Structures are given as C-alpha cells and as structure tokens.
Amino acid sequence: MKILLYSEHLKLVEKSGVGRAINHQKKALEENNLSYTINKKDDFDIVHINTVFPSSLWMSKFAKAKGKKVVYHAHSTEEDFKNSFRGSNFLAPFFKKWIMKCYSSGDLIITPTPYSKRLLKGYGLTNPIVNISNGIDLHYFAKNNQYSKRFREKYQLDESDKVIISVGLYIERKGILDFVELAKSMPEYTFIWFGYTNLNAVSTKVKKAVETTLPNLYFPGYVNSEELRDAYSGSDLFLFLTHEETEGIVLLEALAMKIPVLIRDIPIYEDWLTNNENVYKSNSLDQFKVSIKGILNKELPSLVEKGYEVAKERDIRFIGKQLEQEYRKLIAASEIEYTIEKAKNLNAGDTF
Template sequence: MKVLLFQKGEKMLRKSGIGRAMRHQMQALDLAGVEYTTNPDDDYDIVHINTVDPYARKMAKKANKKRIPVVYHAHSTEEDFKNSFVLSNQIAPVFKRWIMSSYKLGDYILTPTPYSKEILEGYGIQKPIQAISNGIDLNRFSKSDEKVKKYREFFNLSDDDRVILSVGLYFERKGLPDFIELAQRMPEYTFIWFGFSPLASVTKKVRDAIKEKPDNLIMPGYISGDIIEGAYADADIFLFPSYEETEGIVVLEALAGKCQVMLRDIPVYDPWMVDQVNCYKANNNDEFERLVKAYLEDEIPNTIAKGYEVARERSIEAIGYQLKEVYERNLRRKI
C-alpha cells in the first residue's frame, strides 16, 4: 500500500494549522511503516488530501475516475472561517458551498474532533466521516533546558517574570483582542503572542487592538523551533481565547510541553478537555482574569499531569496507526 499525500502551496501553508497537520501525517506514516509519496507522478494506491484549493479538487476528480480511493481531510468549516480576515464573514456562505463540494469528492472524510464531525454531518454530507486528531510529537515538546534558555534569553526574561503565552494568526476568531485586553488588565505579568498576519488582511477590531497593546505584551511574530518550544515548556500559562476551532493544534502543543492550559469554553473541546481536570475554561475576560490570578497566586491547583495524558493519547505514533487502518479499510471497499 502506497499513499499519495497530496499538497500544493506547502510554503504558503507552512505557518498554518493545516501545514502542521500535513507534516504530522508524514511523521505518523513513517512511524506506522506506511509508504507514502508527495509526488502525484508516482504510483500510489490511495490519495489523502488536506486542502480545498482547485489543485486538490482536480486531484480528487482524477483519482475518482481511476477508482483510486480518496481520503479527504476536512480541516476547515464555515464556522472557523468566519471572523478571520477582512470580508471573511461575507465570503463564508460561498466558502461553505466550496468546501462541501470538495469534501464530497472523497470516499471517506477525516476531521480532527467529534465537534467538527458533527458540523460536517449537519451540512448534510453523506460520506462516512471519522474524527482523528491531528496528533502531536511528544518528543519535540519535551522539556529541554537548552530550549528554555534560548527562549528566556530571546525575550530577556528575569527569574521573577510570570508569563502568559498564546499562539495564533492575527484573527479576531483567535481571540487576539481579548488577549490584548487581558494584558492591559494585568500589567504585573508578561504576555507573549506568537504568530503573525499582515495587518492589511485583518479586521479593524484586531488592528485597533494591536495599536493599543500595552508594554507588557510582546508580539514577536511567527517563530518556530527552539524558542517557541522552550516557551511551551517554561511559560506559566498557555491561555487560548479562541472562539472557534476544529481542534487547535497549538493546544496539543501546550499540553505536550506540560504548560498549564486555559481555554475558552467552546464546544470543540468536548469531551476531551474537561474543566478543572486537564485544563481550566472560561467564558469571558473577567473569568480568564480571575483564573490567571488565582493560578499564579497558588489558589487553584495545576492540571498539567492530566493535560499531558490528553497529548499522549494523541501522539504521532497513535495517529499513524489510525490512519493506516483508514487507508486499509478504504482499499478493501474499492476492491
């Protein structure tokens, strides 16, 4: 069995969750002993598609004609498209029709969480849909003194600095304005937001919030490698105020880095993230502020150990074997 992991525009997607998901798939298949290629000109038995661009649709149609099974990975929904960039809400209904027609080209649909599976089923898609996590490389995010040192030196942090971390594009949906407001409310702590989007592409609410960012908020842009991995391992809190996700790979990264996780209480985290068990959840900035202060003042316990168990259940190794089973099942169905 040989799988074509089809992807175009890898450079453009590199900084996105979809880009990380595709890299995770390669690593997962290596560990599961599944042969794969990224070259459409190679021979292959099954096609796995992650994007909804015209190239991906063309590839799916080509495979359909040849009766080659197509596994379509549904990373996007109308819900997580909204409140992203300028005009995203106006374009969202068109985007929904496009992704639905793309996903229907698959023989089998994968999506990261039970929540996103429920959304797709609500669209009326009749193809089989299965929830499989995007997975996480536990080794990459295990604590390293060298990575922590690089991170602390990069941001010139003192031993007394208490750090609240978040990661994401400059999307309103990601909760960046809320994160900026929390930094304004708590000047005694250091806030860091990793990630970047061109300001011309983001909403006015995001641009206005960034203009008002306080001095205790650091926004270094997109940084990969040792520095962000050191941040996950050393920051006091990973606070992710996103309003909509299909999974949230950065949440898995924080759990794998054994960072205390605080999340907005939204449906995507049910049932795998449980308030006061493996994370803390809040509904608004008043609640986030109370949680942050209570945690940093040792008034509530950490949930780090239970959080790490969630990451371990979604290890790259486990995901590789789940993907292998999906491929084998779809090959049998096509015979």
Template structure:
C-alpha cells in the same frame, strides 16, 4: 502500497495548523509502517488532500481518472472561517458551499474531532466521515526545564511572569481578549506567537494591534524549536480562541507541560475537562481570575494530566488509527494472518481424529 500526500498549496497554508497537519500525516504514516510519496506512483493507493484550493479539486478529479481513492481532510468549517480575515463573515455561507463540494469529492473525509465531524454532517456530506486527531509529536514536545532559561534569555524576560498564546493575529483566535487580559495585568509579560498580513485584517484588529499595551510582545511567526522553548519557558498558555476544529497548539502546549487556559467552547467537550487537565472559562473576568490563580499557585497543577491527554493523541497513536481507517475503507489490505506455530500435540491430535474416522 503508498499514500500520496498532496502538498499543493502548502506555501499558502504552511505556517498554519493545516500545514502542520500535513507534516504530521507524513510522520504518522512513517511511524506505523505505511509508505508515503509526494507524487503519483504505480503503487499509489490513495491521495491525501488537506486544502480547499482549486488545485486540490483538480487533484481529486485526477485521482478519479486513475481509479484511486481520495482521502480529504476536513480542517476547515464555515464556523471557523468567520471572524478571521477581512470580509470573512460575509463570505462564510459561500465558503460553506465550496468546502461541502470539495469534501464531497472525497471517498473518505477525516476531521480532527467529534465536534467538527458533527458540523460536517450538518452540511449534508454523504461520504464516510471519521474523527481523528491531527496528533502531536510527544517525543519533541515534552517538558524540559532547561529550555526555560534559553526562552527567557532570547526575549530578555528574566524571572517575569509570562503568559503566551499562539496563532494568527485574528479575532477568532481570541486576540482582543488576550490584549484586554494583558491590559488588566500590567505586572505580567504577554507574548503572542504568530503573524497575519495586516492587509488581510479588518480595521478593528489592526487598530487593536497598534494600541496593544506595553507589556505585550509580538515575536511573529517562529519555528518549532523556538515555539517549544516558549511552551517550556512561559508560565501560562492562554488560548482564548472562539472556534476551532481541534487546535494543534493546544496539544503542543499540553505535551510540554505548561498550565493551559482555554475558552469553554464545544470543540473541547469529551476530551478536555475544566479543573482536570485544563482550565476552561467563558469570559475575560474568569480568564483573569484563572491566570492569576495559576501564577500565584493557588490553583491545582493540572500539567501531568494535560500531558496524558497529549500522549493519547501522539503521532504513533494517530498513525495506528489512520491505518485502521485505510483498512476499513479498503484503501490498504487487511493485516496478514500469521500461521500458527507448529505444535506436535496439535499434529498428534489431528492424526488421532483422522484415524477415528476410518
């Protein structure tokens, strides 16, 4: 039996966390021995849908006609749609209705965290909703001191202190606080990896980007190799997002062993703890104090504990859990029961019991 990973719309979401999640699903299933396909085949058991575009609805309806199950990934919520693109706050209630309709077409809904699962339950979705991390490739993203030199050479950084962040250049991702942090710490170099078409951004964000302080660099969207260099070569990962359903870049940073500072928001509750594996703060003053403490090494090093968190969400671990969901929802058959090894003692005991009944 195969799982059809629907890739329609990947050109639209390919550079986002959703695009990364699609690639992760393929790898997860491959690593746990479940065959995948990118088209309908005679032995397709179910289709994975990751986007909420109109073509995804058509694919779900096509699965119904074929008698196949639909696994819809709930990456998007109304809450993380807000403060993203021009007009998103106004459209957010309509977006909630649309994604509720889409997810309702699934036989199973999978969403990355307990937090996002709680949000979807509040939308009135009646289908089974499972919380399952998007995962991280811990074999690829891992601490590598050798990458520090290549990262710094690439951007001409020398031995400057460096703080990085990753994501779309939108308000929800904490861009404004990141720029203010850079403004308050002119002796530190700040780099933001990621890009959003300026035509999609509200004027406030475009103005903020134009007025960014001189110690901020915008390398734009980079491939995973350069991103790994950045995680391994920078001194702090400051991800100040206001809303997430998980945050794949957080997992990548933790896997690479970079000290991580996050905004203290509900999505991290239960798996990331302030002062234990990351630093979670609420406002710009605390962000500055924490980043300064990390750079001056006056705060404890939490990177080993952060790496342990990433390992619990490795692609192998996520693949095993995903396979269990398939079995529970009867998408895949249960594991075969292996016959017990032959035992002369047990055979003799069975013969003895048989003779005793004569």
C-alpha cells in the same frame, strides 16, 4: 499500499494549522513504516488531501478517474472561517458551499474531532466521516530546562517574571482582542502572542489591537517550531482564547509540554477537556482574570499531568495506526469493487 499526501501550494498553508497537520501526517506514516509520496507523478493507491484549493478538487476527481481512493481531510468549516480575515463573514456561506463540494468528492472524510464531525454531518454530507486527531509528537514537544533558559534569555525575562503566551494568526476568531485587553488590565504579567498575519488582510479592530503599545505586551510574529518549543518550556501559562476550532494543534503542543493551560469554554472542548480536571476554562474577561491569577499564584492546583494524559492519547504514532486502519479499509473496499465489476463483465460476456 502507497499514499500520496497531496501537498500542492504547501507554501500558502505551511505556517497554519493545516501545514502543521500535513507535517504530522508525514511523521505519523514514517513512524508506522507506511509508504507515502508527495509527488503526484508517483504511483499511489490513495490520495490524502488536506487543502481546499481548486487544484485540490481537481486532484480528487483525477484520482477517482484513475480508480484511486480519495481521503479528504476536513480541517475547515464555515464556523471557523467566520471572524478570520477581512470580509470572511460575508464570504462564509460561499466558502461552506465550496468546502462541501471538495469534501463530498472523497471516499472518506477525516476530521480532527467529534465536534467537527457533527458540524460536517449537519451540512448534509453523506460520505463516511471519521474523526482522527491531528496528533502530537511527544518526543519533540517535551519540556526541557535548556529550552526554558534559551527563551528567557532571548526575551530578556527574569526568573521572577510571570509569562503568558498564546499562538495563532492575527484574527479575531483566535481571541486576539481579548488577549490585548487582558494585557492592558494585568500589567504585572508579560503577554506574548506568537504568530503572524499580514495586517492588510485583517479587520480594523485586529490591526489596532496588534499595534497596541504596552510595556508588557509583545508580538514577535511567526517563529519556527524550535523557538515555539522554547516558549512553551519557558512560560508560565498557555492562554488559548479561540472562539472556534476544529481541534487546535497548538493546544496539544502546550498540553504535551506540561504547561498550565487556560482555554475559552467552547463546545469543541466539551468531549475531551474537562474544567478543573485537565485544563481550566473561562468565558468572560473577568473570569479569565480570576483564573489567570489563581493559576500563576498557585492558588489553583496544577493540572499539567492530567493535561499531558490528553496529549498522550493523541501521540502521533497512535494517530498513524488509526490512519493506516482507515487506508486499509479503503483498499479492501476497492478490491471488493474490482471483484464485483469483474464478475459483472464476465456475466455480461456469458450472455453473448
């Protein structure tokens, strides 16, 4: 069994959650000794598609025409397309129709969470859908004092400085407007947002927020995974203000790094993250302020060990086993289909 991880136009998504998910899949397959290729000219049994470009849909149809099985990974929904780039709300209904066309071409749809699975079923998709986490590499994302020291030195932070970080594109859906407002109202803390989007593509409100000048607010832009790991190690709180997600790989990274986590209380996290148990949740700016102070002043109990257990359940090696199970089901179904078709042809021949 050989898997084609279809990676055309990877450069366009490599700095996004989709790009990270593709890298996680490579690692998950390698850790489980599963054969894969990223070269579409190689022979393969199953194509696993993560993107929704026109070439991705073409690849799905091409593979099916060759008798190959297609796994379509649903990372995007209409809901998380909204409030992203300029004009995204107007385009969202058209985007939904397009992704439905892409996803419906698969023999199997994989999506990261039960929440995103419910959304897709609500669209009327009839293909089999399973939810499998994007996973987290616990060996790589592990807290280390050296990482912490490197982060603090780079950003000229004293040991006594309380640092709050977030990670994501410069888009409204990610909660960047609230992040800036909190920085304005809490000058005693340092706020750092990692990630980048061309400001020509974002709304006026987001552009204004990113261009805000405050002594305690920093936008270093996109950083590589090593620098991000340093930041997780050296900061005091991961603040995830997103309004909509299909999972949130950076959240898994923060949980794995055993950093206190405060998130917005949204439906996607109802199934697997519990307030006051493995994370803290808030909704309004006032609630976030209270929670931030409680966590950083250690007035609230640490939940990092319980949060780590959540990440542990999504270890990339376990995710690889889940993927393998679904791949093998498709191969078995393909063999059954071949046997049935062969029997039909033999019977048709007997008629003559």
